[in-house]
Amino acid sequence: MDHKILQTTRELIDEVGYLALTVDQVAARAGVGKAAIYRRYASKAEMAFVATVHEQQLPPPVRTGSLHGDLLALVRAFHVRMATPAARQLAPALISEIAVNPELDTRFQDTFLAAEQAAFADIVDQAVARGELAGPVDPAMAHLLLLGSLASALYVLNLPVDDAMVSDLATAAAAGISALADRHHSDPGGAAGKPVDRGAD
Template sequence: MPARKQALNQGGRPRDSRVDDAIASAVLVLLAEVGYARLTMDEVAARAGVGKAAIYRRHASKQEMIFDVLVSGQFLSVAPDLGSLRADLAAVLAEVADSMASPPPGTVPGLLADIHADPALRDRFDAKYLGAQRRTLTEILDRAAARGELPTRPDPAVLNALLVGPVFAWLYLLSESPDQLPALTSALLDSALALIRR
């Protein structure tokens, strides 16, 4: 069966990456211009130059659209292997901090509030974002234990909270500058490593 015909049979017309790119670009521009709460599907469609149907074929809601744009499919898809526990955790923390600091102000808190109000979206967030972090941290900790850097492997969920919680608090509870994140994450790594090596 020709590839195009097969694609049609498996779910309609083949996805056009140019439409995906136009939607993603429109979402990012509008988040910066009008903010998370005021962004609408109509505005995204108009800015992207596509019909709303094209958006709804890809995303069931505004929240899912923004989540898919902000959390790419490649988020922490491969655990870094830089030769030491600290270097590996530093690479993970840098990617996590960037994913929190990059969106325009107000986006992450607003999206998280909507995610926690929608069980289906919460499940997707857990699988695609938190799940990626936990899998990567588990692999890093297992490798560190095998190298003899850790006496026992700590709980990846606890380490996840130790690393991510302070970054979230810094950016969204204390409203501090993202420019200071490198100094914060360095201190976080020192503290987290001291705790998990006990």
């Protein structure tokens, strides 16, 4: 049933666009009840996000043996889905809905962003274990450096992001993460390795 709901959502976004999409349309074409959809997804925005951009569980990480290689593999995998026409339609609408819907914001933070940051934590831990990084780096900051930059390029600046740019983003993120690790290692009391305080003005 999950596959049918998501496949139908993708088809309808291609046909009518995200703004005209309704849960009723998805339920009717998929042959399921609306209640079955809402048991899985809190809103149309979440359902469409899962269908087009980001499933709730990420695939196992690619182990390349280097920080840059791991970051490049990760950002390439995200770029494939984030750069689709459907994702470009959905992202601004999702951001707008999250801004006014605290429940969706919390769900988004606790599922999708938590999974992404866990992937970055794993990449950083592996790099520290290999001796590539002088010490740990806040995964939220690593996430911001790479996927935050990709999302900005795609959804805010509307740049034609190709694989060369994706590779440059990975290179820049690896350099930034290394610099933060060096700074934190040389100044253990500094802010570089501490979690990002999202409550500060």
